[in-house]
Amino acid sequence: MKLDSIAVLGGGPGGLYAARLLKLSHPDAVVTVYEQSTPDSTFGFGVGLASRTQHNLRQADQDSLNGIVAAAYGHEASMRVGDNEVHLSSGEVLAIGRTELLSVLQAFARGVGVNLRFSDRRAVADLDADLIVAADGISSPTRTGLTDDFDPSIAKGDGLYLWCGTDFALPRAIFVPVTTEHGTFVAHAYPYAKDRSTFLIETDEATWKRAGFDISTEETPNSHSDQVSLDYLQEAFKETLQGHPLIGNRTKWTRFRTIRCRRWHTGNVVLIGDAAHTAHYSIGSGTKLAMEDAIALDRSLLEASALDEALENYETARRPAVEHLQAIAERSMAWWDSFPERLDLPVAQLMVAYMTRAGKVSVERFVESTPDVARPGLAAYANVDALEVPSAPEVTAWVLGRPLESSGRRFTDRLAPPRLRTAADTVAVEVTVRPWSEDARKLVENLPSARAYWLTGPDDRETVYDRFDIGERIRRTTGALVVAEVPVGFEGDAAGALVSERIDLVAFYRAD
Template identity: 70%
Template sequence: MKLNTIVVLGGGPGGLYAARLLKLSHPDADVTVYEQGVPDKTFGFGVGLASRTQRNLRLADEDSLNAIVAASHPHEMSMRVGDAEVRLAHGELLAIGRATLLAVLQNYAHAAGVNLRFGERRTVADLDADLIVAADGISSATRTELAEAFGPEIIEGEGLYLWCGTEFALPSAIFTPVTTEHGTFVAHAYPYASDRSTFLIETDEQTWQRAGFDISTRETPTGETDQVSLDYLQKAFAQTLQGHRLIGNRTKWLRFRTVRCRSWHTRNVVLLGDAAHTAHYSIGSGTKLAMEDAIALDRALLEADDVDEALAAYEAERRPSVDHLQAIAERSMAWWDSFPDRMTMPVEQLMIAYMTRAGKVSVERFAESAPQVANPGLAAFAAVDVVDVPPPAKLTEWILDQALTAGEQRFVNRIAPEALRTAVGTVQIDISVRPWSNAATKLIVDLPPAATYWLTGPDHREAILDRLDIAERIRRETGAVLVVDLPAEFRADAAGAIASDRVDLVAFTS
């Protein structure tokens, strides 16, 4: 297919990367990026690059990836609750300043022959091009302009968060909560340069209001930083900050917006990155998704005979993985929104709950990669010595074999006896609601009193993960014993939920 003119709307990482790849693949085409901002002004602090993302970028364009890695800062990961801290060694985690990343991608786009037009706003109606790539972010004007064709759905999360930074490099990425007189705040922080770290801090709406941040948010003009909140949080996270200050960059409290679109393309216009979809920051950055979109789009255009075929192929390839990631991200977002409920757990066990929170990592896999953390966490769960924790390959059955005492009830292992299903004091519930929805809240409020709740429902994995999540809500809010039905093929998911205190017992249906 011959493309004469390609226009990219948006000069963020996804747009710049797409422009470079498209110019390299179509050297005779005129490729132009329009960015309404200017090169030396950007919003945000650091951007994380996981090992899988690095591999994908290397296969697509090794030169730019090498430059990104050279400008990045490696780090490990840790979690601290109070004075207890655990650390995970992870040599492949990198972060880079957003401004630095943009500078690298601008240079490589320019070197490929891309025209970079800064300080210029364009819309689809202004353009005449063979292909228009809309990489114009979460508030995409293109998506709004062509909303009837794209069919966007935007859902706001319940919790609130803000992005800020500090002028020193943390020794590792860290997840840590602090509780003030107003409630609990949780920081996700990581170093991205030798003298800089990102701080993302989140809380629930009630804590946010009690601290007066609803007022400070309302009184902070658009484009400015909520200094009232930063001053408060700087004191709250003084231990982690080690005497350094928090710095803002148009920093205000936000609710995360999950974007989905019925279609990602119409005519010769295609959405890329946050314009098409978002996934909660706790499972990876929008930068990762946008750059991987660019790789798939470039490949589809090389392999197809015309633009319509290429854009359909791009969406067909990317949508399943994005849908899967968004499902994982929703679980992760809900886990962090309810994080304060878990702060009584030993930090090693809490790290197990964190790693297995979205169904992406099993206990066995985590134990293989980080036995120094997983084994003490499992020992705390089972109330045994660390030396009594078996090797990873035996963990699933070992967890299921642990006894449980709950009030006056005692169970020899975590497989619920069938007689319990119809016993006096057991209430069976068929679950058909999402675990963190208003419908789930109403279901819990309306539950009849019971010693045991036995949850049933569909047998596909997403429904099972929903049941395990809603079981945790019911367990924490009622103190009852929670049993979840699930097929035997999901024994690993059952073990992870049990070891993380999401559920007490399971019943295998096949």
């Protein structure tokens, strides 16, 4: 198809990358990016790029990826609880300052003839172009202005978080909780330059209020940083900060917003990135999603003969991957929101729980890729020496085969005996609610007293993970034994739930 003009609204990473790809594919088209801010104006600190994202960018445009990698900073990861820390080899994980990333992408867009218009705010109604790509962010004016066409829904998370930074490079990425007189704060921090690190800090609403941050948030203008919170957190995380300050950049507490749209295109307008969808930062950055959207859009435009067909194909091809990631991300967000409840776990076991929290990584894969962390975590679960933990092919069966003692009862393995389900002190619970919803809270609070709870539900993998998450809430609330029914074929998922202490026993069955 021939496109004579393409307008991109938004000069963030997604918009710039889309503009370059579209200009390369349609060299005769006039491609213009309209960005309301100045070239060096940005919000945030570092942007992480996992190895899989780098692979996708390399396949789409090797040259721009080379430019990004040259300006990026590699790092590994760790988790620390108290005085105990475990290190995680994270492969080819890179981070880059958002300002540096924008500079690289601006240069590569200009290099192929894209027109960059800064301090130039435009709306769809202002433009006369064959194609309008709206990459205008989480608060997208395009999406807002065409609400009836895109039909968005927005769900807010329970916890609160803020982005800040510091003026030195941490030795590696770190997940670290700190408990103060007001409650627990959890930092996700990583280096992105030789003299810079990102600090993302989370907490629950009750802790946030006890610390007075509801008041400081209310009193801080949107154009400023909440210095009251930064000063408090700088003291709380002084060990990790090694005496360095926390730096703000319009830093205020907020709740994560998960955005979904029934449609991503209307007429000649198409949404990409945060304008169309968001996924919690603990699973994948908005930058990653936006740039991968740009790749899919470019491919669909090349393959189709008409614009309507191309935009429909883009959405059809891209939506399943985005929705899958959003489902995983929501589960991960809930795990982090409830992270302080797990601080009783040994840190190596907590790392296994972290890696398997949303079904993206199995116990087997974790043992295979990082045995020096996974084996101590599995050993803590089984109360054995790490040398007794087998290698990857046998580890799932080994986890399922561990004995259990609970409330005076002994089980030879983690397979629930059928007689347990019909025991007088066992209560069957059908799980049909989302694990971290208000309905789930009421479900757990209103459970009749029992020594064991037997969880049932639908057969699909997503709802099996709902049972695991509800199971963890029940275990930690009641102290009772928790059994989850799991379809045959999901043994690896069950192993992760057992090691993470989300359930105690599993009952396998063959789904219809």
